Amino acid sequence: MTSQTMRTAVLEGAGKVSLQDRPVPVPGPAEVLVEVTAVGTCGSDVHYYQHGRIGDFVVDAPLILGHEPAGRIVAAGPGATRHTIGRRVSIEPGRPDFTCPQCRAGRYNLCPGMRFFGTPPIDGAFCEYVTVHEQFAYPVPETLSDDAAALIEPLSVGIWACRKARVGPGSRVLVTGAGPIGLVCLQAALAFGATDVTVTDINPARLRLATQLGATTALDTRAEPLAGAGIDPDVLLECSGHPAAINQAIRVMTRAGRVVLVGMGGDEIILPLAHLQTHELELTGTFRYANTWPDAIALAASGRVDLDALVTGHYGLAEVELALTAGARDPGSVKVIVRPRQ
Ligand SMILES: [Zn+2]
Numbered sequence: 001m002t003s004q005t006m007r008t009a010v011l012e013g014a015g016k017v018s019l020q021d022r023p024v025p026v027p028g029p030a031e032v033l034v035e036v037t038a039v040g041t042c043g044s045d046v047h048y049y050q051h052g053r054i055g056d057f058v059v060d061a062p063l064i065l066g067h068e069p070a071g072r073i074v075a076a077g078p079g080a081t082r083h084t085i086g087r088r089v090s091i092e093p094g095r096p097d098f099t100c101p102q103c104r105a106g107r108y109n110l111c112p113g114m115r116f117f118g119t120p121p122i123d124g125a126f127c128e129y130v131t132v133h134e135q136f137a138y139p140v141p142e143t144l145s146d147d148a149a150a151l152i153e154p155l156s157v158g159i160w161a162c163r164k165a166r167v168g169p170g171s172r173v174l175v176t177g178a179g180p181i182g183l184v185c186l187q188a189a190l191a192f193g194a195t196d197v198t199v200t201d202i203n204p205a206r207l208r209l210a211t212q213l214g215a216t217t218a219l220d221t222r223a224e225p226l227a228g229a230g231i232d233p234d235v236l237l238e239c240s241g242h243p244a245a246i247n248q249a250i251r252v253m254t255r256a257g258r259v260v261l262v263g264m265g266g267d268e269i270i271l272p273l274a275h276l277q278t279h280e281l282e283l284t285g286t287f288r289y290a291n292t293w294p295d296a297i298a299l300a301a302s303g304r305v306d307l308d309a310l311v312t313g314h315y316g317l318a319e320v321e322l323a324l325t326a327g328a329r330d331p332g333s334v335k336v337i338v339r340p341r342q
Contacts, residue, residue, distance in 0.1 A: 040068030
């Protein structure tokens with residue numbers, strides 16, 4: 001069925017990815033073997049490539065990056081019965097322990113025992129085959145492209161942010177940052193019923209895309225300060241990670257609004273606490289997602305969310321370094337996809 005070895009793109013240290021042959025993984029109990037067809041490239045992959053670490057997660061041994069995979073099931077391990085061979089799936093790339101207090105409370109994204117693709121020391125999906133627990137492989141309809149099946153992962157981040165912010169019918173949402181996560185937050189917010197979604201960035205190409213995807217206002221904050229924009233958001237989905245943008249955005253929030261920090265910026269930033277207090281703003285972080293795949297697949301399959309519109313490039317496994325540097329080279333780049341079989 002498969003050759004005994006597969007090609008992998010391995011991060012050996014900051015700034016160095018090499019193509020290596022490794023054994024094809026063998027699916028364990030309740031696991032399936034998936035031939036990877038598409039993997040989204042994420043800002044965190046880029047960060048690991050550039051710096052060799054994200055906070056406390058340090059790449060101190062060779063690591064395969066990539067945590068936005070889609071593919072086709074080619075084998076099943078002992079007791080894996082949920083799927084037929086050949087089924088196309090989107091993979092949820094984290095495996096919690098299922099038993100800790102956070103998992104038992106339904107917050108498995110906060111599981112301290114989480115094993116997450118492409119996060120040290122767990123290998124990711126910039127390779128030809130991966131194994132995954134059968135419950136974390138979700139069938140996708142034939143109408144959904146391989147790219148869109150891979151981008152169910154970032155869409156899940158947007159859905160989770162909207163759930164945390166309690167976005168609903170009539171919500172007025174401010175999305176700061178029009179990168180891939182800002183653009184899925186925009187689309188998720190619209191799908192959740194928001195009627196007014198303002199997106200800010202300083203990149204004109206990304207702002208144009210935000211408008212195409214349904215933003216009611218796309219604001220270049222270099223030309224027009226947020227404070228003068230005449231908006232009154234009750235939800236902030238912060239996707240820029242930029243301290244000044246976060247500060248300005250919080251200051252335009254309406255009373256009793258909800259602020260959800262999605263983007264990763266510095267470890268410590270200055271916040272306008274007096275404004276938070278006098279306006280009784282709620283503020284929370286988000287970490288990945290839980291129980292989002294079925295909703296994400298339904299939204300993408302129904303056409304409510306357009307994931308293919310985010311894709312600006314495709315690369316093979318031998319070109320992973322090009323994929324990871326696409327954003328730095330080209331301001332028009334939004335989301336690039338690695339196709340291991342290309
Ligand atoms: Zn757990």
